[in-house]
Amino acid sequence: MSRPEIRITPPGPKAREVASKDSELIMQSFARWYPFVAKRGQGVWLEDVDGNKYLDFNSGIGVTNVGHAHPKVVKAIKEQAERLLHYSLTDFLYETPVQLAEKLVKITPGSFPKKVFYANSGAEAIEAAIKVARGHFRGTRPYIIAFAGSFHGRTMGALSLTASKPVQRRGFAPLVPGVVHVPYPYCYRCPFRQKYPDCNLWCVDYIEEWVLKKYVPPEEVAAIVFEPIAGEGGYIVPPPDFFKRLKELADKYGILLVDDEVQAGIGRTGKWFAIEHWGVEPDLVAIAKGIASGLPLGVLVGRKDVMDLPPGSHASTFGGNPVSCAAAIATLEVIEEERLLENAARVGEDAMRRLNELKEEVPAIGDVRGKGLMIGVELVKPDGSPNPELLKATLENAFKSGLLVIGAGVSTIRIAPPLIITKEEIDVGLEILSDSLKKALRTVG
Known part of the structure; x- marks a missing residue:
């Protein structure tokens, strides 16, 4: 795959059914960012129960560092x-x-x-x-x-x-x-x-x-x-x-x-x-x-x-x-x-460069920080205070566009893809993330 494939606007009917049963049967002591229901994963890609395919910028909270289902x-x-x-x-x-x-x-x-x-x-x-x-x-x-x-x-x-x-x-x-x-x-x-x-x-x-x-x-x-x-x-x-x-x-x-x-x-x-x-x-x-x-x-x-x-x-x-x-x-x-330490350093450095360029374009990005493929993008209001509403809207837009990314802190986008990700794949994700943020700014500000 080179790009995400969204066949049914998420969450689709099967995802909504699972989410409903989850809410009924499982103690809801955790806070989920959006209703993604995983079915299978391969490399840096994930598929949900409705057949939508997503690029993973999350790695299951920093877990699948060598990608999903590495042979x-x-x-x-x-x-x-x-x-x-x-x-x-x-x-x-x-x-x-x-x-x-x-x-x-x-x-x-x-x-x-x-x-x-x-x-x-x-x-x-x-x-x-x-x-x-x-x-x-x-x-x-x-x-x-x-x-x-x-x-x-x-x-x-x-x-x-x-x-x-x-x-x-x-x-x-x-x-x-x-x-x-x-x-x-x-x-x-x-x-x-x-x-x-x-x-x-x-x-x-x-x-x-x-x-x-x-x-x-x-x-x-x-x-x-x-x-x-x-x-x-x-x-x-x-x-x-x-x-x-x-x-x-x-x-x-x-x-x-x-x-x-x-x-x-x-x-x-x-x-x-x-x-x-x-x-x-x-x-x-x-x-x-x-x-x-x-x-x-x-x-x-x-x-x-x-x-x-x-x-x-x-x-x-x-x-x-x-x-x-x-x-x-x-x-x-x-x-x-697979020399993934080197890949994380190299791809992460390029991602930081692109995100800092986006920061110059979008004042709502207050800070870009990180090392390797552990990158935070802090979103702020015009007065410089944290903007959790903008974070929420940005992540939801990204989800609907086929990018799985979550937040950290009060209003920071957390970028932590599998260490196998290529420059081409992370460029696709950053493009979606940029569009999702700009769309969120039009509705949340």
Whole structure:
């Protein structure tokens, strides 16, 4: 395919039928952007139940990094499923988790010895990170610092770190105690009303001067948990020296750095892990989403001397499932063999260029930011404030035109196609996105 094919204006009759039953039978605790009902996918293309074909700028929320139904991944899943589906890594052993771990300790940042823990999702990888960080200090460091504006998951421990949108936390208090939030380095809308670089990275100094020196003893802080690029918060990229300074602060007080790469990792930004762009080696790295091409798998990789929880203190019945691990091994091999890191960097750079050109033409685009194929386009009102109504209308127009793209933050278009996407395919998507935005401006303004 070279372009989307819309045969029936979506949502079509079959999609509406599924949506109606979904609403009746499934708890509606999630917010969907529009009623797309997926039937099959191949590469960067998806088909709905009514036969419409769409270009994918979403990758199932950053999951299908090597494209939908990649033959090598499908083959690995089939072969492993025929051999063994499950016997529980908690009490016994498999070959595939060991083989995957051998690969992960090589590609994750850090030249030190490492160990791996397997879970089922990004939220579970973060839960493991919380327990490892606190457990490593044997209860002497109960506090964890996280960033306002970041998303780390919806299970109770991960939710306690999450501070992306109030709806994610509303009604669930009390959450896990001991979590302290500080502002994320969002230069376009600096919470301190300063300008980089004149600010001299006050967002880091604030942690030391107003948190560690005022009310949270640094010797009682186990970890600082961060997203290298804030995902759900709006695809926000920190300024160049932020992580270097954060690392210096953490090292000064013996605090662990926990890098949440659930959305930004596995090649999304043109490197295996986004933190590599800043040359910082975290102590723990949480991985999920793109690791297994859609099969449930979460991973925590960390320094061997930190990953020292005693036997029986943490486990997961389904963590390290052999089918998921087989899919992950194949996924990593595809990224290497097809040079998808290079493709993500190259195609992403061209997309950023085109989007910045569109920004000059359309004042409603306030900011274009990102790395590789993790790009955010923030939409604003004439006064510069966020424009969620324009975002909603733009995404709906794109959907009806055959482009699947969603939002992040308050009013940011989230562009995260499969890493296999070509320049020609992303040009088609950006053309549709541009037309959809301009059409939305005529109705929403």
